[in-house]
Amino acid sequence: MAPAAIDSVVFDIGWVLVRFNYQPIIELLRARGCAVDDLHALLERAALSEHESGRLHGQGLLERLAALATGAVSHAELHEKWVGMFELDPPMLDLAHRLSEHHRVYLLSNIGDLHWAHLSREYRFHALGHGALPSFLAGAMKPDAAIYAQAERRFALHPAATVFIDDRADNIAAARARGWQGIVHTDHGSTRAALRALGVRC
Numbered sequence: 537m538a539p540a541a542i543d544s545v546v547f548d549i550g551w552v553l554v555r556f557n558y559q560p561i562i563e564l565l566r567a568r569g570c571a572v573d574d575l576h577a578l579l580e581r582a583a584l585s586e587h588e589s590g591r592l593h594g595q596g597l598l599e600r601l602a603a604l605a606t607g608a609v610s611h612a613e614l615h616e617k618w619v620g621m622f623e624l625d626p627p628m629l630d631l632a633h634r635l636s637e638h639h640r641v642y643l644l645s646n647i648g649d650l651h652w653a654h655l656s657r658e659y660r661f662h663a664l665g666h667g668a669l670p671s672f673l674a675g676a677m678k679p680d681a682a683i684y685a686q687a688e689r690r691f692a693l694h695p696a697a698t699v700f701i702d703d704r705a706d707n708i709a710a711a712r713a714r715g716w717q718g719i720v721h722t723d724h725g726s727t728r729a730a731l732r733a734l735g736v737r738c
Contacts, residue, residue: 540696542717542736545635546687548678548702549645549661552721553629554622561617569606578604587648590672594650619654627724631738632664638737641665644687644700646677667691678702679710688714699734701727 547553562572572578582600586592592600598611598618635641642665647655652670656662669687676682687693695715702708708718719730731738 540694542639542697542699542731542734544640544642544691544693544698545632545731545736546642546644546693546698546700546711546716547628547632547665548700548704548707548721549643549647549655551703552625552701553632553643553661554624554655556621557623558621560620561614564609564613564617565601565605567607568609570604584648585677588646588671589677590649590675594648594653597648597650615650619650622651622655624659625724628727629664631724631728635731635736635738636665640691642687642691642693643668643670644678644683645669646671648672678704678707681710681714684711684714684716699731699736 550556558575562575565572565578570578581604582597583592584597587594587597595611598614601614602609602611632641643661645668647670649672652661652672662668667690669683669690671677671683674683674686676686678684688695696717699717699719700708700711701719701721702711703721705720708720712718717734719727721727728738
């Protein structure tokens, strides 16, 4: 049996459509007495996963980050650095826009309310393609099967006709377990070539 033609392309956001520059928030926290040897461990101490699952709102995340510093740090300072860490990947954004002319294009990302509000306000990510499911609204995070199932219902996705683009192999493995096609993103050129190999016009 011939494979189903791809009609839906689902994009992750972080390290796919945008890159992160963590240095400004690291420098701010260090200047206020916080030891930042492992940023990911520090963010876990601040309950980032709770935030991105929608169980801790943005103000709560900023409060937890502030509590990790020994010196005074305002929520306004933290907010500025937290939402200012994005660097757009123009070729990938252009790819997503061009694909939306011939395919259904969606966003599926582990992201909290502060980052989503910023990306929507500054770059109109909420209007990119045909829909978006941020994890804080889904109440679940990749690679939990629940967020993929919710995307299927919300966007009427046909798994065999859906391709997911994400930078993390575990997130792609979870999508493939549900019958989706998957591309582990490393750069624009290889992702575009992988899409073409699936018969996607791009």
